């Protein structure tokens with residue numbers, strides 16, 4: 240089937256069955272408790288806020304940052320060079336960046352697989368080669384972070400808390416990219432938000448490395464950031480072409 | 488349809504490939520809500536076929552091989568049906584659909600049911616799942632910012648039923664009188680179908696409940712899963728305990744035939760209609776296989792258990808007017824042992840149990856405090872628009 244969205248009989252809206260939904264609304268109006276009288280009440284969903292607050296107070300953290308446990312481990316490695324009072328913040332964010340880039344390779348591969356499948360039927364706003372180039376740069380970036388973690392004596396195979404949370408956040412992107420029903424434009428929309436987040440992540444990492452006294456990381460990270468900014472611009476342009484321009 | 492003359496597809500001719508099992512899902516947006524209702528119902532029945540089959544195998548050495556053979560097909564049918572739900576359904580959206588099944592199918596069953604006591608049991612359970620829909624709709628709106636009617640498509644009302652907070656009962660108040668050996672075939676099929684559907688709902692909530700991050704959702708699923716367990720207890724107790732295992736198995740296959748037959752009669756999606764028809768023929772094959780086993784192992788004529796004609800198909804359409812009438816007249820009913828009584832005569836054991844489980848607060852009450860379903864979500868109310 241053609242990789243574009245057409246108009247059709249979407250049944251989700253109230254106007255699909257207008258009289259029925261009016262009847263349904265009238266019954267709900269009659270049977271439901273009266274709602275909050277102030278907009279804050281609506282936005283907070285009333286007592287949901289208090290359940291959340293109670294749970295936030297009681298909650299434990301998702302997990303911890305792995306740091307070499309022995310003093311010799313720390314001294315023998317670059318971690319001893321870390322200035323600033325919380326070296327684990329840098330390790331955690333490096334772990335996040337590593338996981339993000341690693342997943343990024345797979346996200347681009349999913350887009351490449353889809354683009355290759357549909358290229359005979361629809362005009363693509365990019366070449367497959369351009370996508371492969373970005374995919375390969377994501378892989379390079381992953382290895383830049385791996386080396387940085389190794390240089391600090393930290394374990395690049397560990398899943399840090401920020402890496403874990405980034406994985407939760409990108410699980411929706413993976414669902415969109417890997418769903419055979421989604422269009423190239425829908426996938427680009429998702430990739431764009433990934434790239435924008437990616438760029439902001441590198442930017443933060445550069446500042447963090449500087450404040451942790453890891454000046455030798457700033458150069459490779461800045462190069463990665465420059466490439467990520469190009470990615471975001473490219474994807475934004477492709478998305479515009481796919482959605483706005485007539486590609487038929 | 489004549490149950491005893493239609494032999495269906497023989498067991499050794501039944502089979503699916505992985506790609507048939509993991510085929511094209513339905514469209515959440517474009518397919519009819521009742522197509523999804525059929526999928527969820529039939530998935531529930533197939534999973535219950537596996538469950539019953541395993542219980543039987545534990546107790547019947549001679550039946551282990553025939554059970555294993557039929558079970559393999561049931562597994563693949565269950566997969567083909569379950570995989571029809573598209574990946575864009577969030578677990579909570581699928582939950583809304585599960586409650587729609589519990590409401591619309593149970594309401595249809597309650598009206599077709601020839602035995603007045605059994606019909607009362609279905610009406611009683613129905614008002615509880617009806618309330619679950621209201622609570623989950625509040626969660627969907629307040630957590631994900633979505634309108635449950637995108638799933639329900641105008642077929643099912645979203646208002647309070649028997650409050651979930653009051654549904655927690657002592658076990659002795661969840662057991663009902665079973666149907667007897669003389670009961671109509673339709674009564675036996677109904678009890679089998681609804682028990683299966685509730686079991687699946689329970690298992691689904693137990694599986695997805697802990698995957699939510701929001702404590703409001705985690706607590707709500709914990710609470711409602713407990714009611715679904717009560718519902719399995721209630722509906723499961725309708726099955727006559729004096730039936731032999733082979734009789735239970737035979738009835739289960741008949742219920743599978745009846746389910747697929749009913750789906751095929753009403754399905755609007757041609758691809759799914761073809762699937763329902765194919766599986767109806769598979770189930771007839773299972774049924775006749777079990778008929779032979781019954782003759783062989785129990786020296787009994789299956790016609791004693793089955794009537795010749797399959798009952799009229801189960802209707803799949805909105806039961807709004809019936810549900811509203813039951814809500815207006817029976818929402819205050821409570822249980823006292825197997826009987827239904829006015830609220831003031833409820834068994835004290837249930838009241839004591841309820842006080843204990845609700846002692847720390849009531850998730851179903853908290854999530855839906857002042858919830859008033861509004862087309863387009865409660866953020867679409869004039870108050871929110873003006874702000």
Ligand SMILES: [Fe+2]
Nearest residue numbers: 340343377437
């Ligand atoms: Fe990247």
Ligand SMILES: [Fe+2]
Nearest residue numbers: 434437467470
């Ligand atoms: Fe990138």
Ligand SMILES: [Fe+2]
Nearest residue numbers: 586589616619
């Ligand atoms: Fe329910």
Ligand SMILES: [Fe+2]
Nearest residue numbers: 589616715718
């Ligand atoms: Fe239920």
Ligand SMILES: [Fe+2]
Nearest residue numbers: 740743770773
């Ligand atoms: Fe079967």
